[in-house]
Amino acid sequence: MSAVNRLTARVTTGLTTMSTRSRRFYLWLGALTVVGLAVRVFYAYHWKWHQGIWGDAFYYHYQANGLAHGDGFATYVLHKNGTVTAAAPSADHPPLFPLYLAAYSVVGLDGFHAHMIASCLLGAGTVVVCGLLGREVVNERVGIITAAIAAVYANLWVHDALVTSETITIFMVAVMALAAYRFWKVPTWRRAILLGIACGLGALTRAEVVLFLPLAVIPIVWKLSGESVRKRVKLFVVTCACALLVMMPWLVRNLATFDQPVLLSTGFGITLASANCGITYHGDLLGWWSIKCVGPPAKGDVSDLDKHYRDRGLNYIEGHLDRFPVVVLARVGRMWELFHPGSPWGPVHLDQKIALDFIEGREIIASRIALAQFYVLAPLAVAGGVILWRRRVTIAPFVALPIIATFAGVIAFGNTRYRAPAEIAIVGLSAVAIDAVLSAVQRRWGRGGPPDAEPEPEERELVGATNPAP
Numbered sequence: 001m002s003a004v005n006r007l008t009a010r011v012t013t014g015l016t017t018m019s020t021r022s023r024r025f026y027l028w029l030g031a032l033t034v035v036g037l038a039v040r041v042f043y044a045y046h047w048k049w050h051q052g053i054w055g056d057a058f059y060y061h062y063q064a065n066g067l068a069h070g071d072g073f074a075t076y077v078l079h080k081n082g083t084v085t086a087a088a089p090s091a092d093h094p095p096l097f098p099l100y101l102a103a104y105s106v107v108g109l110d111g112f113h114a115h116m117i118a119s120c121l122l123g124a125g126t127v128v129v130c131g132l133l134g135r136e137v138v139n140e141r142v143g144i145i146t147a148a149i150a151a152v153y154a155n156l157w158v159h160d161a162l163v164t165s166e167t168i169t170i171f172m173v174a175v176m177a178l179a180a181y182r183f184w185k186v187p188t189w190r191r192a193i194l195l196g197i198a199c200g201l202g203a204l205t206r207a208e209v210v211l212f213l214p215l216a217v218i219p220i221v222w223k224l225s226g227e228s229v230r231k232r233v234k235l236f237v238v239t240c241a242c243a244l245l246v247m248m249p250w251l252v253r254n255l256a257t258f259d260q261p262v263l264l265s266t267g268f269g270i271t272l273a274s275a276n277c278g279i280t281y282h283g284d285l286l287g288w289w290s291i292k293c294v295g296p297p298a299k300g301d302v303s304d305l306d307k308h309y310r311d312r313g314l315n316y317i318e319g320h321l322d323r324f325p326v327v328v329l330a331r332v333g334r335m336w337e338l339f340h341p342g343s344p345w346g347p348v349h350l351d352q353k354i355a356l357d358f359i360e361g362r363e364i365i366a367s368r369i370a371l372a373q374f375y376v377l378a379p380l381a382v383a384g385g386v387i388l389w390r391r392r393v394t395i396a397p398f399v400a401l402p403i404i405a406t407f408a409g410v411i412a413f414g415n416t417r418y419r420a421p422a423e424i425a426i427v428g429l430s431a432v433a434i435d436a437v438l439s440a441v442q443r444r445w446g447r448g449g450p451p452d453a454e455p456e457p458e459e460r461e462l463v464g465a466t467n468p469a470p
Contacts, residue, residue, distance in 0.1 A: 021140055022140070024140075025131075025135065025140040025143060025144065028131075028144045028147070029127075029128060029131040029132075029143070029144065029147055032127055032131065032144070032147040032148050032150075032151045033124050033125075033127045033128050033131075033147070033151070034124075035151045035152070036123065036124045036126075036127035036147075036150065036151030036152070036157070037120060037121065037123075037124035037127075039151060039152060039157055040120035040123045040124060040157045040160045040161065041117065041120050043157060043158070043160075043161055043363075043366065044116050044117070044120055044160065044161035047161070047363045047365070047366070048116070048161035048162065048363070049113065049116075051161075051162075051361070053112055055164075055361070056093070056162075056163075056164045056165065057112075057162060057163040057164060057361075058076070058078070059076070059092055059093065059098075060093075060097055060098050060101060060115070060163055060164065060165065061101070061112050061115055061163060062076040062084055063076065063090075063098035063101075063102075064098045064099075064100075064101030064102040064104070064105050064110075064115065065102075065105045065110050066086050067098060067099065067102035067105070068102050068105035068106045068110060071086045072089065073089060073090055073091060073095060073098070073253075074086040074087060074088065074089055074090050075087045075088050075089070075090040075092070075302065088301055088302065089257050089258070089301070089302070090266075090302055091254050091257075091258070091262050091264075091265055091266045091302065091303075092265060092266055092267050092302065093165060093265050093267055094165075094203070094204045094205055094206065094207060094250070094264050094265050095204055095250055096165075096168055096172070096201060096204040096205045097164075097165040097167070097168045097205060100118070100122065100168060101115050101118055101119075101163075104118045112163070115163050116160075116161055116163055119159075119160045119161070119162075119163050119167045120157075120160045120161065122160070122167050122168060122171055123156065123157055123159070123160035123167050123170075123171070125171055126150055126156060126167075126170055126171045126174055127147050127150045127151050128147070129171065129174040129175055129178060130146045130147050130149075130150035130174055130424070130427055130428065131143045131144065131146055131147030131150075132178055133146060133174055133177055133178045133181065133424075133428055134146030134147065134428060134431050134432075136178055136181045136182060136185070137181055137388070137393065137428065137432065138388075138393075138432060138435065139435075141435055141438075142431050142432060142435045145431040145434050145435055146427060146428055146431040149377070149427045149430060149431055150427050152373075153370075153373055153377070153423070153426075153427060154366055154369040154370035154373055155370045155373065155374060155416075155419070155420075155423050155426075156170060156423055156427070158362055158366045158367075158370055159417065159420065162361045162362075164361075164417070165205055165206060166417050166420040168205045169202070169205040169206045169209065169420050169421060170420050170421070170423060170424060172198065172201055172202040172205050172209070173202060173209065173212075173401060173420075173421045173424045174424045175198050175201075175202070176195070176198045176199055176202050176209075176212055176216075176397070177397040177398065177401070177424055177425075177428065179191070179194050179195040179198040180195055180212075180216055180217065180220060180396070180397040181394075181397060182194075182195075183195045183220065184220050184224075184394050187221075187224050187227065187235060189235070189238065192235045192238045192239045192242075193238060193239075193242050195217065195239050195242075196238065196239040196240065196241065196242025196243040196245075196246070197242050197243070197246055199212055199213055199217070199239065199242075199243040200242065200243035200244065200245065200246025200247050201246055203243065203247055203264060204246070204247060204250060204264070206408075206420075206421070207263075207264040207265055207268075208404055208407060208408045208421075209404060209421060210243075210264075211400070211403070211404045211407065212397075212400055212401075212404065213239070213240055213243060215396075215399075215400035215403055215404065216396045216397045216399075216400035217236060217239055217240075218236065219394070219396040220394055220396050220397070221233075221235055221236045221239075223394065223396075247264070250264070251263055251264075258301055258302065258303035259300055259301050259303050259304050260303035260304060260306065260307050261303075262303050262306070266302045266303055266305070266306035267306075268306065268310060268411075268412075269305065269306035269307060269308065269309035269310035269313070270294060270305070270306070270309045271289075271412045271413075272309060272310050272312075272313030272314065272411070272412070273293055273294050273295065273309035273310070273312045273313040274289040274290060274291060274293045274294050274313075274413075275288070275289045275293065275313065275331075275412055275413040276293065276313040276314075276316040276317050276320075276327075277290065277292070277293035277316055279292055279293060280293060280327065280413065281320060281323050281326075281327055282323075284352070286326075286327065286330045287327055287328075287329075287330025287331040287333065287334050287339065287413060287414045288334065288356060288413050288414060289412075289413045289415075294309065295312060328410050330414060331409045331410060331412075331413055331414035332406055332409055332410065332414065333414065334353070334356075334409070334413075334414025334415075334416075335405065335406065335409040335414045335415065335416065335418060335419050336406075336419070337353065337371065337374055337375070337378075337416075339414070340352040340353055341353050341371065353367075353371070353416070354367045354368065354371070357416055360415065360416070360417065362416075370416075374426070377426050377427070377430040378426060378430075380429070380430035380433040380434065381425060381426045381427075381428075381429035381430045381433070382429070383429075383433040383436075384428070384429030384430055384431065384432035384433035384436075385398060385399070385429050385432075387432055387433060387436050388429070388432055395429075397425075398424075398425040398428060398429055399425070401421045401422045401424055401425040402421075402422040402425055404421050404422070405418060405419045405420070405421050405422035406422075
């Protein structure tokens with residue numbers, strides 16, 4: 001047999017093997033997605049089905065129904081007789097989550113339970129994206145492990161039944177990380193555009209997610225091998241331009257609607273005021289928030305209120321700069337389960353973290369499961385990051401996410417749900433570490449490498465996959 005025929009036979013066999021692996025991968029991914037949806041719906045039905053509609057859930061639920069009825073983005077008021085009506089224009093939160101729920105309201109699925117299930121469906125979608133992300137970063141087995149963790153990790157599914165924006169933020173952050181890794185492998189203009197669109201949509205879920213552009217995209221573009229500096233700059237500019245284009249309708253609407261300049265949301269002011277006063281700078285609520293900090297509201301529209309509360313919070317910080325570093329450490333410690341973390345099994349009255357999470361809407365059982373899983377996965381995630389770095393695989397997308405979450409905690413307060421963007425990094429990197437352990441065990445017992453190892457160079461060339469050095 002000639003060399004050409006041998007190569008042809010080898011490539012054909014390789015592609016057949018890859019096709020078999022891909023079918024197996026998607027079967028596993030589908031099954032794990034079903035498991036993830038079942039976990040979310042089970043928690044929603046058995047623990048949160050009869051919860052009251054309050055806080056952020058009130059905003060998103062009624063905002064979605066208002067959008068479906070043509071009221072636009074407005075403030076909704078609950079009257080004493082139980083009716084809810086639209087009032088003045090609002091921008092308390094970025095728009096993507098109420099727009100997602102509005103798609104269900106338009107077709108008649110406008111009840112709170114319908115929105116709860118819609119949120120669970122989106123959470124199950126995160127399982128799919130996590131599986132694709134793990135496959136993109138390493139291989140199909142890592143993709144399956146990533147999806148498996150995402151299906152059962154409580155710090156992902158606990159948000160879905162609450163009908164809060166963390167669900168769509170987690171989903172979009174996973175999409176952003178996937179787009180970033182695809183762009184890093186093959187930095188084409190099309191992939192730069194898709195990455196920009198993903199970043200723009202991510203910023204429309206939570207404002208701080210826009211930091212992914214400087215924290216993740218710049219390092220990726222800077223490290224692109226074989227590209228001129230001029231092209232790298234152009235790729236980054238195109239990515240940012242696409243992100244801005246996606247955000248532009250919302251930005252223009254806000255700038256044209258309110259008295260004070262508003263970009264992505266008006267929620268920062270009241271958050272700043274509620275987290276900066278004597279109650280949160282000393283005592284048991286150090287690094288947390290209190291409604292007692294807010295004080296009386298000002299007159300005007302929501303942008304005037306936002307400015308009033310923002311000035312109140314900043315004035316308190318300015319007058320207590322000597323205490324501020326301690327407060328920041330407490331906020332970061334609370335977010336990362338290092339300051340009064342509680343335990344998965346101790347009495348509730350001794351577990352401050354569990355109690356505070358309960359106030360935020362989490363059931364005690366969910367908080368305990370989430371805490372136990374976090375303590376297992378977080379060290380694995382650190383190990384996974386080291387493994388990727390040693391393999392010369394960029395870790396910029398994963399490193400950016402905990403930085404974004406920590407930044408949110410520093411400027412707001414140490415809320416566990418503010419850590420939502422970082423959970424994707426924890427899931428993805430811990431899967432890499434688990435895969436490395438499995439590979440070491442297989443080698444130890446003489447079974448060779450993982451069954452879903454990377455294809456041969458000839459196969460990579462045929463399927464268009466490249467893996468440039470970072």
